[in-house]
Amino acid sequence: MSRLLDVRGLPPCEPLERTLAALDELAPGDELEVLIHREPHPLYAILAERGYLWRAATEPAPDGSTQYRILISLAE
């Protein structure tokens, strides 16, 4: 099962807080897709420490800036 979490436009630390809360509910085989308006460097460190796998890609945002789409899953 895949879930989209859109945290664009939220002030720190809400994007990280909401992402971690969503990760608490992530079951093996599930994927969490996070859409965010800036590159979340601190999130990457936490994901690595807690054994998650992730892929990040950039894409143009509607306002012309860059947004990030991060696909997170549990390591096998």
Place this chain on the structure above:
Amino acid sequence: MQMISTDASPPPLLSFAYMLAGVAGMAVAAALLLWQPEALLTRWHPAALATVHVFALGGLMPVMLGALFQFVPVACGLSLPRWGWGDVALLLFLEGGAASLATGFLTAAPGLYGAAGVLLLGALGAAGWRLLRALRAQARQADVVGALSRSAVALGVTLLLAAVLLGILLFGWDLPLLTLVDWHALWAIGGWVAGLITGVASVVVPMFHVSPAYPKFWLRALRLQHWLLGGGLLAALLGWAGAGGAVSMLLAALLLGFGGLTVQRVVVSKRGEKDAFYWGWLMVGVLAIILALVAVPACWAADPRWGVAFGVLALPGLGGFTVSVMLYRIVPFLIWLHWQRANKARARLPLLHHIVPELGQRIHLGIELGSIVLLALGAFMPQMVSVAAALLLAAKLLQFGLLAHAMRDFRQRLAVLRALPPRSRVAA
């Protein structure tokens, strides 16, 4: 995509030690002014030179370096390598060097100038080199990384000019002292301090106020800052007496732009809370505008008191006040982030804006702003300087208390979080 662990950078407790030492350094500078209020009569007064260097090197500098230890990994995705005890030595060299230099100005003892030169040029040269080297690791530099790189270069030029000034004082080198002092101050304030503030603000203001990014044309215009300073210094050394005034006016125009754009971004903030952070950043923008306007008489009016007022509005004003406002976001954010990283049990954590009490922030920032206004007026009304210095001292002591309390909570809660068992994961 780049994955940087903040573990590779100096730890948060080290950053906090730098920040507290810096706030204490600014309190010492205020105490120095309280002791010798006549310092504001002229920029050449020994107590003025001592106070300025204690505030800048023993106050602003450690806070800025401590903040960069964490800002570079979190905001730029780059790592400043840990130096272990070298980082502690760097702070001690910095504070020791600032104290030696200030005592040297007050006593005119050549030995103290020499000691200060060795400590400060060594510590800041090493710190600037590490910052520049870390930032250059990013092949396609983001705007903020470019701004920080240019600030590090400005720090290098400031140090170079400081070394030449020490050569004049210690060895009697036959060089134009007054011109070099002016350019040393211009590179320090217009290059390093203003470059760092505008660069960090380009990330912090839109991110924390949830407001539009600074325009691209503006970020490109900021790149002119160092070309202006470099060209101006060269022209001055070749004998153009008007170079300092011309470059100061162009830098003031950039500052005016920064002030206007910052006020605009804060006013349209989507965050909705009119808290200390909101009013603090609004005042940073207003201070930048006032400073840019005061630069005109400071450069062209015959009355030297405008120059003193400009120095006050630049150093404890824009520099000191911006640092104060940023500390109330950087410290709680780092505390929250490092708690979160240790929180494998997923225990409930305090909200970000509860980590340093809002009322305390408001009282501190209000007193500090009042002291800056009185200090600037003190350039024209010397009887106000003692009251202003006392207020600045009170503000810095209150800020020290607020931050130290938050940092003690950080250590205590971190120990608890690390002891909790990790939360079990959801089953498939």
